[in-house]
Amino acid sequence: MTAVHTYASDVAFSPAVKSIQTRKGSREGYAHAEQRGWRTEVDENLAAFLADANSFYFATASADGQPYIQHRGGPKGFLKVLDKQTLAFTDYSGNRQYITQGNLSENPKAYIFVMDYAHRRRVKIWGEARVVEDDETLTTSLMPKGYRARPEQVILFKIAAWDTNCPQHIPQKFDAPDVAAALAARDQRIAELEAEVAALKEEKAAG
Numbered sequence: 001m002t003a004v005h006t007y008a009s010d011v012a013f014s015p016a017v018k019s020i021q022t023r024k025g026s027r028e029g030y031a032h033a034e035q036r037g038w039r040t041e042v043d044e045n046l047a048a049f050l051a052d053a054n055s056f057y058f059a060t061a062s063a064d065g066q067p068y069i070q071h072r073g074g075p076k077g078f079l080k081v082l083d084k085q086t087l088a089f090t091d092y093s094g095n096r097q098y099i100t101q102g103n104l105s106e107n108p109k110a111y112i113f114v115m116d117y118a119h120r121r122r123v124k125i126w127g128e129a130r131v132v133e134d135d136e137t138l139t140t141s142l143m144p145k146g147y148r149a150r151p152e153q154v155i156l157f158k159i160a161a162w163d164t165n166c167p168q169h170i171p172q173k174f175d176a177p178d179v180a181a182a183l184a185a186r187d188q189r190i191a192e193l194e195a196e197v198a199a200l201k202e203e204k205a206a207g
Contacts, residue, residue, distance in 0.1 A: 007037065008034075008037055008038040008039070008160065009030075009033070011126040011161045012161070012163075013030065018030075038161040038162065038163050039161065039163070040085070040160065040162075041084040041085055042083075042084050042159070046123065046162065047081050049116070050079050050081060050087070050114065050123075052076055052116070053079060054074060054076045054078070054175070056079060056112055056115070057070070057071055057072070057113040057114075058071075058100065059110060059112075059113065060103035060110050060129070061103055061107055061109065063106040068099050068100065070100050074089075074090075074144055074149070075144040078090070078144050078147075079114075080142055085158060085159045086156060086159070087112070087159065088156050089154070089155055089157075090142045090149075090153075090154055091151070091152055091153045091154060092149040092151060092152060093150040093152040100155075101131050104129055104130060104131055108129060109128055110127060110157060111124070111125065111127075113125075115170070117170065117172060117174070118173065118174050118175070120172055121167065122170065123162060123163075124163050124165065125157075125162040126159075126161050127157050127158050127160045129155055129156060130156055131154070132154040132155070132156055133153045134153075135154065139151050139153065139154050
């Protein structure tokens with residue numbers, strides 16, 4: 001059963017968390033933040049962030065609270081926005097352990113953690129999820145075109161709250177294709193400059 005929260009951030013700031021914040025001196029600051037409100041709907045910034053993401057971590061827990069985190073990857077934008085409170089992605093056939101699906105069958109609470117290492121940004125999304133099987137139309141609509149994976153089912157994620165973090169301690173990393181493209185552009189520019197220098201040398205020698 002979904003708990004009733006006074007503030008959207010209560011999905012993370014439980015009474016136990018607030019007690020520790022009070023003891024360690026951060027409760028007053030977070031009390032002001034929770035009154036301003038965590039976001040509960042997809043806005044333009046989150047939509048753009050997700051459209052550029054090719055990877056995220058998906059957390060679930062069993063009925064007795066045993067946590068499990070699974071990586072999900074695909075082409076940019078494979079985590080799709082269906083509406084202002086619903087995200088969805090195609091669940092590809094994998095190692096067939098079905099830990100995530102088993103957890104969701106008895107505990108719908110879930111969490112999405114998206115990292116952008118290149119720009120040192122991260123987004124945390126709390127909510128509830130469910131698995132949709134045998135809906136070929138939905139699965140086809142969410143499957144990235146041309147991506148070499150076998151879709152097995154769909155996971156729908158209903159957003160309860162989301163927030164961002166500061167970039168502190170995030171290592172800056174770049175995807176290999178982006179690095180290759182940057183190096184190719186650099187090499188092309190070097191070749192152009194070398195050709196210009198060679199042409200100038202020929203003009204000078206001819207003159």
